[in-house]
Amino acid sequence: MQVNEDKNQFQNSIQNILGGSSVGAEAKRLYDLMTESERLSLLDGDMDFWEGMHDLQVNGYNYVPYPHGKVDRIGLPGLQFTDGPRGVVIGKSTAFPVSMARGATWDPQLEKRVGQVIGVESRAQGANFFAGICINLPRHPAWGRSQETYGEDPVLLGEMGAALTSGASENVMTCVKHFALNSMENARFSVNVNADEPALHEVYLPHFKRVIDEHADAIMSAYNSVNGEWCGQNRPLLTETLRDLWNFEGIVVSDFIFGLRDAQKSLTAGLDVEMPFGQQRKKYFEELQKQGKSPDWQEIARAAIRILSVQLRFYSRIHGSRVPEVSEVFSKGHRDLARLVATSSAVLVKNETIDLEPALPLDRDRIKKIALIGRLAALKNTGDHGSSEVRTPEVISAVEGITAKFSNSRVDLCVEDDPAASAEIASKADVAIVVVGFTAEDEGEFLDPTISSRKDLQALFPPTPDGLDPSSAAAPPGPVNPEFGHGGDRKRLTLRPVDEEIIKAVSAANPRTIVAVVAGGTVMVENWIADPAAVLMSWYAGSEGGSALAEVLAGEAEPAGRLPFVIPQSEEHLPFFDVEATNITYDLWHGQRKLDHDGHAARFPFGFGLGYGKVANLALDIKERSEDSCLVVAKVKNVGEVATKHSVQIYGLASEAGITVRKLLAFQPVFLKPFEQAEVEVKVPLQPLRTWQQESKRFGSVPENITLELSSYSGDPNSVSS
Numbered sequence: 001m002q003v004n005e006d007k008n009q010f011q012n013s014i015q016n017i018l019g020g021s022s023v024g025a026e027a028k029r030l031y032d033l034m035t036e037s038e039r040l041s042l043l044d045g046d047m048d049f050w051e052g053m054h055d056l057q058v059n060g061y062n063y064v065p066y067p068h069g070k071v072d073r074i075g076l077p078g079l080q081f082t083d084g085p086r087g088v089v090i091g092k093s094t095a096f097p098v099s100m101a102r103g104a105t106w107d108p109q110l111e112k113r114v115g116q117v118i119g120v121e122s123r124a125q126g127a128n129f130f131a132g133i134c135i136n137l138p139r140h141p142a143w144g145r146s147q148e149t150y151g152e153d154p155v156l157l158g159e160m161g162a163a164l165t166s167g168a169s170e171n172v173m174t175c176v177k178h179f180a181l182n183s184m185e186n187a188r189f190s191v192n193v194n195a196d197e198p199a200l201h202e203v204y205l206p207h208f209k210r211v212i213d214e215h216a217d218a219i220m221s222a223y224n225s226v227n228g229e230w231c232g233q234n235r236p237l238l239t240e241t242l243r244d245l246w247n248f249e250g251i252v253v254s255d256f257i258f259g260l261r262d263a264q265k266s267l268t269a270g271l272d273v274e275m276p277f278g279q280q281r282k283k284y285f286e287e288l289q290k291q292g293k294s295p296d297w298q299e300i301a302r303a304a305i306r307i308l309s310v311q312l313r314f315y316s317r318i319h320g321s322r323v324p325e326v327s328e329v330f331s332k333g334h335r336d337l338a339r340l341v342a343t344s345s346a347v348l349v350k351n352e353t354i355d356l357e358p359a360l361p362l363d364r365d366r367i368k369k370i371a372l373i374g375r376l377a378a379l380k381n382t383g384d385h386g387s388s389e390v391r392t393p394e395v396i397s398a399v400e401g402i403t404a405k406f407s408n409s410r411v412d413l414c415v416e417d418d419p420a421a422s423a424e425i426a427s428k429a430d431v432a433i434v435v436v437g438f439t440a441e442d443e444g445e446f447l448d449p450t451i452s453s454r455k456d457l458q459a460l461f462p463p464t465p466d467g468l469d470p471s472s473a474a475a476p477p478g479p480v481n482p483e484f485g486h487g488g489d490r491k492r493l494t495l496r497p498v499d500e501e502i503i504k505a506v507s508a509a510n511p512r513t514i515v516a517v518v519a520g521g522t523v524m525v526e527n528w529i530a531d532p533a534a535v536l537m538s539w540y541a542g543s544e545g546g547s548a549l550a551e552v553l554a555g556e557a558e559p560a561g562r563l564p565f566v567i568p569q570s571e572e573h574l575p576f577f578d579v580e581a582t583n584i585t586y587d588l589w590h591g592q593r594k595l596d597h598d599g600h601a602a603r604f605p606f607g608f609g610l611g612y613g614k615v616a617n618l619a620l621d622i623k624e625r626s627e628d629s630c631l632v633v634a635k636v637k638n639v640g641e642v643a644t645k646h647s648v649q650i651y652g653l654a655s656e657a658g659i660t661v662r663k664l665l666a667f668q669p670v671f672l673k674p675f676e677q678a679e680v681e682v683k684v685p686l687q688p689l690r691t692w693q694q695e696s697k698r699f700g701s702v703p704e705n706i707t708l709e710l711s712s713y714s715g716d717p718n719s720v721s722s
Contacts, residue, residue, distance in 0.1 A: 009033055010075040017316045027308035031301060033074055040295070042069040042304045043267070044274040044281045046078065049462050052277035061387060062089045065127040066276040069307060077311065079173070081276060082122050084132015085148055085164070086383060086542065087390035091125040094334040094543055095382045095392035099134060099160075100520050101345035101539035103150030104561035106647040107669045108163035110344060115167020117334050123171040124324035128314070130168050131175035131220055131253070132388070135161040135207045136182045138521065139590045140577040141565065144185035144443045144489040147383055147520025147540060151564025152591035152606065154203060155664045155688060158210030165214045171324065173314045176211045177220035178255060180204060180237055181586060184224070185446050185489045186579050189258050189457065192225040194585040201692040201699070203588055209246050217250045217310050221271060223258055232260030238270035251310050256387075258457055264296070272303040283462045330393055335544055342548030343557035344645070347537040348610040349567075350529065354512055359533035361555025361612060362431060370411045371429035372399055373422045373506055374436050374499070376518050378415055383520065383540035384444020384487050392543045398435050398516070401546025405554050417498045419505035427509040433553070434506055434532070436499040437518030444487025489579045493524045493571055500528045507531035516549060522565050525603060537561065555612065560645040562609035562713065566592040566602045573600045592714050596662060607664070607713035613644020615672065620650075620710035620722040623681070627702065630684040632722065634710045638672035646670050648680050651714060653707040654689045662714060663688045684708065
C-alpha cells in the first residue's frame with residue numbers, strides 16, 4: 001500500500017497546488033520524501049555516461065528523449081529532453097525553416113504558432129523539455145550556427161524567442177540557450193569572451209531577460225568562458241545576473257558533455273542539472289562517498305528544490321489539457337504551417353523591371369520553359385547536421401516544388417558546377433532560376449577531431465569501463481560520428497567562386513535570371529549583385545521549402561520577409577573575427593550599429609525587404625508616454641495594386657557619448673489590401689535606449705531627447721519621425 005502511495009506523491013503535489021498550496025512548499029515536501037541517492041540523481045542525466053555515448057554512436061543524437069532525474073518511486077517524471085530549434089529532434093518530426101529564416105518573418109504571432117506545433121510534436125513523442133530556444137546574438141556572420149538564432153538585434157531576438165517560448169510552453173517545459181556570449185563555433189570549448197558590463201547588459205543579455213520574463217522554465221549555459229570563467233560555473237552569470245538581478249525562478253542546465261569543468265563549483269555557481277548523462281557530478285559524488293566525506297547538502301537541496309519546482313509548475317500548468325497523439329506529428333496542418341513560415345520568411349532584396357514588369361512574380365501562363373540551375377536545386381537541404389537536425393520524413397526540394405507548381409512548363413535542370421553549360425540552358429529558357437548557397441558542409445555545429453586527444457576535455461569523462469578504448473567508437477561525438485564534425489564557422493562570407501561565375505554567366509545569357517540564396521546568415525553579394533534581375537533570400541526552408549519557393553515565384557505567396565541582419569558592402573566593415581581565438585573582446589558595436597557608428601552604408605540594411613507590395617509610412621503619433629514605454633499609432637498605406645504584408649518598424653534615436661545611435665524598439669506586421677490605409681497601434685518599450693551605469697550597477701533613465709522613427713528598415717530615408 002505504501003508503494004502505491006509513494007508513486008502518487010508527485011500527482012498528489014499537483015493536486016495540492018491546484019487546491020492552493022504553494023509550489024515551493026510542495027517541492028520541499030517531495031524533497032523530504034526522497035532518499036539521498038534520489039536527491040543526487042536530480043542533478044544529472046539518468047543514463048550512465050558510457051552507456052549514453054554508446055547509444056549516441058549506435059542510434060544517433062537524441063532520437064528518443066534524454067531522461068534526467070526521473071524517480072519512479074514517487075512518480076516524478078523528470079526532464080525528458082528534446083533538442084531544437086527548427087523542429088523536434090526526436091522521432092520523425094516537422095522541419096520548419098531555421099530560426100534565422102523565422103527571424104526574417106518579423107512576426108511573433110507566427111512564431112508562437114511554430115512553438116505550439118513544436119510543443120505538440122514534443123509531447124506526443126514523449127518529451128516534456130524542449131531546449132531549442134536559441135537566442136545567441138551573432139556578433140559576426142561567420143559564426144557557424146547563426147542559422148539557429150533569429151538575427152543580429154536584441155529586440156528581434158527577444159520578441160521572437162519569447163513567442164516560441166509562449167507557444168511551446170503549452171505542452172513542454174521551455175529552455176533558452178546558450179547563456180551567454182556563445183557565437184563562435186570552432187573555438188567554443190576554448191575561447192574566453194571578455195565583455196564589460198555595458199556590452200553585456202545593453203547588447204548580449206537583454207534578449208535573455210525578455211524570454212525569462214515570458215516565463216521560460218530553464219536556461220542552458222554555454223560552453224565558452226566569459227570574463228575568465230566557464231559559463232557552466234560562472235556565478236556572475238548564473239546567480240548574480242539570472243537570479244539576483246532578474247529574479248529567475250527556473251533551472252539552469254549545462255550544455256552537453258563539456259558544459260562544466262568542476263562539479264562542485266558549477267553547483268555553487270548556480271548550475272542545477274548536468275546534461276545529458278551521469279558524468280562529472282556522478283563521479284564527484286562517488287569519490288566523496290569513497291573518501292567518507294559528505295556532499296554539500298545545502299547546495300544540493302537548493303538545486304533539487306528548483307528542479308522539483310519547475311516540474312510542479314509545468315504539470316500544474318498543463319493539468320487537464322489534451323495529450324497530443326503521435327498521429328499529429330508531421331500532419332498536414334503542421335506541414336502547411338511550415339510552408340507558410342517559409343514563404344513569410346523569404347526576403348526579396350532585388351526585383352528589377354523587365355519588359356515593363358517586375359521580374360517577380362512569374363506569370364505561369366506565359367512561362368513555358370524554365371532553366372533551374374545550381375548544385376542546390378535538387379538537394380534536400382534543411383540546414384546543419386548537428387544537434388538541431390530534424391529527421392523529417394520528407395523534404396520538398398526546389399526542383400520538386402517548381403516542377404509541381406509550374407506543371408505546364410518544361411523544367412530543365414542543371415546541377416553541375418559548369419558556368420558554360422548553365423548559360424547554354426538558360427539561353428533557351430523563358431526564365432532562369434539559380435539556386436546557390438551553403439549546406440551542412442559549409443556552416444553549422446562542429447566538433448573538432450582533436451577533442452579525443454585534448455587532456456583537459458578527456459579529464460571530464462568518468463573512468464572508462466574495462467576493455468574500452470576512449471578513442472574508439474564509444475568516445476564523444478566527433479570525427480567518428482557522421483552527424484557531427486562538418487560545418488563549423490564559415491570559411492567565407494561570399495558564395496563559392498564557381499557559384500558567382502554561374503550567376504554572372506546565366507544572367508548574361510538570360511535577362512530574366514532569378515537567384516535564390518540558401519544560407520543561415522549574411523552572404524556577401526558585391527561580386528554579382530548587379531547581374532541578375534531578382535535576388536531572393538530563401539534560407540534553409542524546412543520540409544516544405546521547395547513548395548514555398550515555387551509559391552513565391554508564382555506570386556501565390558508574397559516574399560514577406562525582412563532581413564534580420566545587415567548585409568554590408570565590405571567584410572572590412574564587420575568586427576574582427578578569428579576562428580581559432582582563445583581570447584576575444586566583445587564591445588557595443590556589431591552589425592548595422594557598427595556600420596552606422598563607423599559611417600559605412602550597407603548594401604542591404606537591417607530590416608530591408610521589398611515584398612510584392614509598396615507601402616508608404618505616413619505618420620507616427622505618440623498616444624501615451626510613460627517612463628518605460630510609449631503607445632504610438634503608426635499610419636501606413638499600401639500604395640500598390642497587390643495585397644501585402646508589411647513590417648512596421650519603430651526605431652529610437654538617442655545620443656550616447658556624443659554619438660547618435662539608432663536602435664530597434666518595436667515591430668509589428670500588418671496586412672494591407674491594395675491602396676488600403678491603416679492605423680497600427682504599437683506599444684514601444686524604451687528600455688533599449690537606456691545605458692548601463694557601471695557605478696550603480698543598473699540602467700540609467702531614458703534620455704530626455706529622443707526621436708522615434710517609423711521606418712521600413714533601419715535608416716530608411718522615407719521614415720517619418722515623432
